[in-house]
Amino acid sequence: MRAQEITFLKLVQGDKQFQVPLYQRTYSWGREQLQRLWEDVGELVDQHLAGEPAAPHFLGSVVLAPGQIQAGGVQRWLVVDGQQRLTTLMLAFTALRDHLKEMGDARGVDRVHRQILVNEFHEGADHYRLLPTQADREAYTACVQSRADAGGGDNIGAAYRFFRGALTEGHEAGDAQWAATVETALKDLLSIVEITAEPGDNVYRIFESINNTGVGLSQSDLLRNYVFMLLPKRGERIYQELWLPMQRSLGPKNLELLVWLDLVVRGHYKTKQSEIYREQQKRLQPLTGDEDALQREIEQLAQRARRFLRIIDPARERSPALRAVLERLAAWGGQTHYPLTLHLLDLLDAGRTTPDDAAQALGYVESYLVRRLICQTPTTNLNRIFMEAPKELETDRPAAEAVKRFLSGRRRRWPSDEELREAVRTKPFYWSGRPPQRSYILRRLEESYAASEPVDFAKAALSVEHVLPQRPAPAWFDLLAEETEPNQTPQELHDLLVHTLGNLTLTGDNAKLSNHPFERKQQILDSSALRMNLEISSAERWGKTQILERADRLADRAVELWPGPIGGVKPTGEESPGWVELRAALVAMPSGTWTTYGDVAELIGSHPMPVGAYLGANTSVIGAYRVLTVEGRISQQFRWADGSDRPPPQELLASEGVRFDSLGRAHPSQRLSAAELATLLGRDVAQPAAHDPLPEGEDAAAAERFRAQLRENSPDAYAGVVAALDFWRRQGGHVTYGRYEETSCFPMLDLGTSRRPHLMWPVGIYPVSGTVEVVFQYLKTRSPFDDTEQRRELLNRLNKIDGIDLPEAKLELRPSFPVRVFAEHSDEICEVLDWFVGVAALDLARRG
Template sequence: YVFMLLPKRGERVYQELWLPMQQSLGPKNLELLVWLDLVVRGHNKTKQSEIYREQQKRLQPMAGDEDALQREIAQLAERGRRFLRIIDPRQEPSPVLRSALERLSAWGGQTHYPLALHLLDLVDGGTTTPEDAAEALQYVESYLVRRLICQTSTTGLNRIFMEAPKELETDRPAAEAVRRFLSGRRRRWPSDEELREAIRSKPFYWSGRPPQRSYILRRLEESYGSSEPVDFAKASLSVEHILPQRPTPVWFDLLADETEPDQTPQELHDLLVHTLGNLTLTGDNSKLSNSPFERKQQILDSSSLRMNQEIASTKRWGKAEILDRADHLAERAVRLWPGPIGGVKPTGEEWPGWAELRAALVAMPSGTWTTYGDIAELVGSHPVPVGAYLGSNPTVMGAYRVLTAEGKVSAAFRWADGSDRQSPQELLMGEGVRFDPSGRANPSQRLTAAELATLLGKDVTQPASYDPLPDGEDAAAAERFRAQLQKHWPEASAGVLGALDFWRLQGGYVTYGRHEETSCFPMLDAGTSRRPHLIWPMAVYPVSGTVEVVFQY
């Protein structure tokens, strides 16, 4: 459309302005820039699918004025160079602003693009300084990080950042204006109090995307200010649970000393295992696995990460240590990511966990049930307050699907109107849930906290059940399989063995047949923290050269 309006200067404008911009950004980012150009100009309700129509409407009055159109393209090209500094912060000349842009780039996503581009417009226009813009971007990072840790809903997040360029106060420094804007009541920037509580109780391991979880742990590690910091760009680190996801009896014995009345070690484990206080970064994930704490201490003590050395210096690892570490990390988090103006939790506002509880019950398919403990693990609470909430809010949709740990209807369950309509058991049976003669629901139809989290769209990684080289792998059978494969299929053997090694690295393991031709089965436990579910996608036969695919998996 632009070049239709430039019959005389089109070729020159294309060669001098448009083509360099297109080559530096690429087609996708160029399209994104044209949308951001609209947003930063104040068209904050424009969808990306409406770019052509909206830009056409904006440029139509300039038809016939090639000078004006050329200036528009020059401004877009200039904004394109700023956008390049956002997507590739190495292009930013100011060290302090480059650092802020790098952190948001590491966080990932495009949510912050409109506000970041607006701030670079202000810097290049001389309206603000790089230092002021960097401070403003620090508030953006804090806003995103705090919301993720507190598991605040992401609904409307893009809209908030699209509104920012138009709504920021212009009579204040940019950083102050951004902080005031994000502190608005409806924008839900968690306070210090909410952040501390979330770090203690929320299942952080289910928050956001894996790179964002790793980023938060990395920033916390960097806050120690080590004289020999880890090069995170080169280090291959992943998130590790100190208290394992699938603990051995030794771990449960340790937790049994710290349970509350009517709480099992398993319930205590479920409340602690995914919280930030129990997580760290390590390159030795496979070695640590579900080993006893004494073994983990030895490995973590040799780590270059200060947070791991700190963990290794403790004598044991249970509830008290996890909560103590959570409190220490919370203080670091408060300093790293400053909160909203005022910094207090809005009064009279419902705790976000209850909204998550309601969403989970609505998402549950017919024919399933869950427990008070599973809901507590999901929302970062305790079975007792979960029961109290459902008891005092009996109109919550699907409340009848929440049963005791035994799978029975709670004796305290009541309908809101006090009526004698169908009991929860009768309703569940009507949906297909099976009960035994003692009134216990079939455990295979239960949804665990991890499964509920998946229903809510959380990025839940199932824990691997076995070490990459489990003790149970039959070394003699493995050698027979390898020898037969290399004898009969020498050209394919390296590829097959490499694929099996990769399978082990993903958390799987391998078993072997007992017949003369030693078949091989890559195995995986795709179950939950309570229920194993073994699958094997194929069987490999090293003599006949056959691979049987198991389509049910």
């Protein structure tokens, strides 16, 4: 085998084709991996635009083996390893080509297409530079060919849509040279090691050996080995006295994190965690032969380790004020703030600030993070902001003032009081951040009431409760009907209010509260120990007026708890973040789907009227034609811009796979709700299945609540559902239940061990709303259904049942069908469940 480091452009140039063998898995990169790659590309682009020397970024290796060569044909290479990154880059180029087309850059479109994506003078399969596995081929060629169905609901389509969205967002923030610089970065600044096998090598054995290696050395392991190689005389003593205690107190992961933070707070803020060893080695190289200097370096790292322990274990901090804010940041979670926090502790221990000043500075950090979450400010560049902070803070003023001035910078987007108040009233807070962060904000708001006997949150098992239920009974809609605006339905008003902060509280009584009428909820909340619940229970009714009034009261408390930036006024002329979010959502929609003005309004915390006005004035927005009326019709106000040669919206949607009836209404199964749009944007909108993971135990009280709700709301479906669940148990599964507003049911399989459970479930059954969700979103992360083909097979088997019509575009979501159908076709459902268990068991046996 031979190896060489090469750029992506040089790798793919020429009449050649990279074929992914059938024994390899389908394309599986998700948002996390795509985001990491795009951040790397973004750094290269920024460096290039700033005129800084940009060293090629090492992306990894690609192992190739020569394939059959036919006279006059392309040179074929089998992709033994590296198909994920190779496919990802090809999809990034298809998105870039289509982005250049939107910009009107015909030469750029032609250049990318011919240089990267296709063998121009070959036809059929030979036309494509990359040929994925059979399961991915149709989705991939749709993207390369720019077909209407490009960007479907599978992983290939999701990656293409991710890059379309990233390019659109970056172009709006960049200058005229930005897209061209992205092309340069992708072609010439991503470094790949090409490893080529010789003819006759057993490529499958090579593949096995690459993918069955042991655990490699971590970055901190490599650094340790390098440092102590340079300490031949003092190494053993320094290891015992300094390195080993630090390693034991932090553990492997935190030690590696510390070594990276050490670089960041020194000003090397562009260093990636994958490059720790190389950067530290470069920094320490000049000290070779000077054991005194090397010992001082390790002593400084050990001191920084003790400060880092105060961040991850605030009980170690002696100052009460500083300990309190460190505890709040630990409760908030995440590592974003670590570089700035560690830098402030460095200043404190060096005597350059006081504990109270450091506490106030970190209070601004908390406020910055909380306000951005409530206002749903995009998290783009958030990590970079905190990594830059240690180097950028002004040193001629107190730390708290310096931090406030730094975070108040215009491009750092610290929301003003005005923006915060508006967001509390309108934004779907329940889809903001992660569940612990939402609970944290509600907890801090509750504590602001300063009750004489405060709740012990460490012991209380509280969860977020919707006062106006997510799935309300008819009585709630009767109440909302009294407050609707002209041309607004009670359902639309419900959707705009239900997830806002004014409608949310904390409670340990979710199961009791369920979706009861407000009078019943009042009785339960009145006995709560939480002051905010007593305030709710004192209301005479619970509708739009009360929710907005409570939102304003909570906003007053939020402004006091979390102070705003210097100036505190929303910048004039700045575009609303809601429109940025709208554009991102429309780009994220799979082909063959549609949504409504109301769904988009619910997502961004607006109203259908301004959404319609915005899209009417900006029909060039990618996917604008996919937004329809609530009946599924093209809006009469929608017009393409003058001079556009695009086909009518209904014709375009039909070419993507959207079905229309004779009255021109799009099929409801292909509609994306606001929650599904939020899911596609990476929001944490799913309620976790609160279940008992032990197969031998089912919660009897929860089971009875589920059966009672099913009998009450869908009596005709009761027998069929119970029969299917009994069948599931006979197949080795068990049944668990949710603890939310309605007692959902999950037929569960546990294919793991007592130490490492491997839980999966095919559906969730909701007895009040009368729906059965097929949980592709969860299955996507669980073998063997992380393979798109297995999820597609599940979809196809269910769609053979009369009354089930799940669109393929929702293979990464949670489409639903009526529980009535589940019950009426119980025998056919059981056949699908039997297949599901068999596939999961076979995968378990294969994995050993």
